[in-house]
Amino acid sequence: MDATSVLISLLGGVSLLLWGLRMVNTGVTRAFGRELGKILNFSLKNRFKSFLGGLGVTMLLQSSTATALLTASFAGRGLVTASAGIAVMLGADVGTTLVAQALSFDLSWMAPALLFIGFIRHSTAKTTRAKNLGRIFLGLGIMLTALKLLVVASGPIRDSEVAQFVFSSLAGEPVLTVVIGALITFVAHSSLATVLFILTLVATGGIPQNVALAMVLGANLGGALPPVLATLNGDEASRRPPLGNFLCRLTGVVVLLPVLGLVGPELAKLEADPARQVVNFHTLFNLGLALFFIFFTGPLGKLTERLIPAKTTGSDNARRPIHLDRAALDSPQLALANAVRDTLRMGDVLEKMFRDLQVAFAQNDNFLLNEVRESDEVIKEFNAGIKAYLTELGREMLEDEDERRCTEIMTFTTNLENVGNIVVLNLAELVERTASKQVTFSREDIVDHKKLFDMLLSNLKLSFSVFLTREEMQAASLIHQKQALRDAEQKAVNGHLERLRKDGNMDESSSAIHLGLLSDLRRVSSLISSVAYPIVQEKEKRLKDMKKAKKKEKSRKNVGQPENL
CATH class of the missing domain: 1.20.58.220 (Phosphate transport system protein phou homolog 2; domain 2)
Incomplete structure (x- = not known):
């Protein structure tokens, strides 16, 4: 097989794996997102329960990024402190490694059955939840099929002189290898997919073990970046847990990278299979971080509060939606929570608008009247953004309860905009007439x-x-x-x-x-x-x-x- 065919097969296999992961994540969040949110919210009482909650939710979602966004949403609503959020994300990191452990075994024999069951369930389902159960089975079947395809496609890499030259060159550049692993994971938005891809390369002998271990470190570092970037436009509280998680992983990579050469022989004592050594390293790395940092979530939370302090002065963010994260649209409950948060901020603008109008009416203040008109434009911007966001969410089938909540939010924001219209077109005109006619x-x-x-x-x-x-x-x-x-x-x-x-x-x-x-x-x-x-x-x-x-x-x-x- 020529190099072009190998590359196309690898790209196809990776794409299929990412799509399968997406289907499983979407199916779980749409079918059980409300229950998962309740489980996670219930577990936020102390750091150990938070850790277990993050671990369990992530094993079901198969995505630590999704758990991170859910945690950020709770933090933004004041339901979770930064330290508890960091504990949840430590559990989420361990959860992804357990999923990788399960998928590291040869389960390809299950793929046809899962695909068949998923197709039948998805095609014949009468309810949204049943349809999403079919989506979950289809996603699992696609993932197992993709792993098999990657194993077949990566076989020729072992005999490729060019590939072996590249990998042998990387063996002497661990920092560069970590950066490459982080970049691949950031582009894929899935550390699990990157680790599984590395496993297939190791299993076929296409990549040296020391390079694979360094790339796993990079995958862990790159996997912490998407939640940080996804919450950049959010409020301070929602940005702290993802930042704390990134600092934990960065610390682990910096500490472990200089002694990475000593890790390989120790892993070989546990299991002889090179692929199993890599996945064990992935699990032990995250488990070690969790066991160490779980006792320092308090200081870590305070550190993130110093790095991202609460703003004491107003900003332009107060006059536009900031929580309508498109990455959250895969989870209806998270997307609806984001829409609610910006609707309440829209309400704050309307309340200030009324207070300014009351003062302007009592004192004939034209300056405040101009601020009232500017607030009406802000309300229109909020309403348009929330409506567009929920319209995009509604393109997928929603549970009845989520559908009702979506309608409630859109109706309420429309009413708030209509109130703004009454204020500007009617009440403001009455204020002007009062001033002009004295x-x-x-x-x-x-x-x-x-x-x-x-x-x-x-x-x-x-x-x-x-x-x-x-x-x-x-x-x-x-x-x-x-x-x-x-x-x-x-x-x-x-x-x-x-x-x-x-x-x-x-x-x-x-x-x-x-x-x-x-x-x-x-x-x-x-x-x-x-x-x-x-x-x-x-x-x-x-x-x-x-x-x-x-x-x-x-x-x-x-x-x-x-x-x-």
């Missing part, structure tokens, strides 16, 4: 303005909490507060009309602006309170279903009872 309001009207503005701001804050938690009592409270604002608005209108009837000299411009303001505030209240109704309706439907079930059960028991004689 309108003065009665003491009673000013009291009503402040009361309704304060009630609206309180409802706005409560709507964000309802949107985030979907808590039924808070939803019911928001609906109650909406009705209270509507009653207050009606009372204010009636009081104003009564004063208008008694005082024939009242300014007509003042009256029109006052009534227009009250009407617009009521419209805004209706829009922000709409987030509560689906939650309350779900509760009512659930209660009705329970009553029907009890009634049906009671009827069934009555039918089965013998008639009294």
Whole structure:
């Protein structure tokens, strides 16, 4: 076989392996992502549970990068400290090595069965979860087929003089070999795929053992880079765990590289098979890092907090979405969490917009009015970004619960943008008319303005909490507060009309602006309170279903009872 054919076969095998890994990761996250998130969240109570949680989740996902992004999401929401996040990622690193251990054995005989089962399951599935189970089996079958193809394709490398010259040259350049391994892993975005590829080369005798070990070190270093880069635009808390994990791996590579030549003979004492020696080295390296750094996650967390300090001043990031990471789209739960985080930031902009409007209205401040208009453009940018992100997520089949959450987020952001439109097109115009015509309001009207503005701001804050938690009592409270604002608005209108009837000299411009303001505030209240109704309706439907079930059960028991004689 000529060199070109060998290269094409290797590239095809690697591509097939990466695609199989992607299918397994996507299938697991889409089928069980919510459960995996709950497991990981539950395990964040101490460093050892965090380690085990990261290990278990990664063995299922077959991707430490996916676990890292999930951990970064928890950290960004304040659910996990930097030290606990580092412990999770140490477990994730060990988890990938255990997957590599399993795949290092010849399991190619399982590939046809997995492909057949996966195809049948995926083609005949009626539910999203069943379809994703088929995707998982297909991905595993593809991975095993790819490994077999790589073994066959890498065979001629052993007899290639050019290849042997290149590898023998690398034997004297361990630093360069580590860099090459890191670059390959970074491009592939999978340390597992790189290690498996190295195993196939070692198994066919195509690469010296010392070069393979150095490339494994590079694969571990390169595997820590994608999560660091993927969270660069995130907030400080979400960036710290990936950075801590990278520092752990970098330390391990720097310490081990000078004595790498002494490692090979020790590995040979454990197993004679060169391929098994390499995969054992991969496991022992990550296990050693975990056993050492698990006791220093606290200082490591503090170090990352110093390297990435919390920003104390505002930045441009506050005026644009920063959490809509496209790499998270493979995990619906992670993508939805990212969308929620930016929706809440959008809400912060809207809350400030209302406060500025209230001050501008009370003081006829044109400068603040310009800031209100600028905030409306920011809200439009948030809404467009979140909608585009969730639209792309929705192109794949989602679980019913994820589909509902996706719709809720898009509906809520649309309502927030509509609120911004009311503020700019209606309320801001009322402020301008007040200033240009030098309108003065009665003491009673000013009291009503402040009361309704304060009630609206309180409802706005409560709507964000309802949107985030979907808590039924808070939803019911928001609906109650909406009705209270509507009653207050009606009372204010009636009081104003009564004063208008008694005082024939009242300014007509003042009256029109006052009534227009009250009407617009009521419209805004209706829009922000709409987030509560689906939650309350779900509760009512659930209660009705329970009553029907009890009634049906009671009827069934009555039918089965013998008639009294």
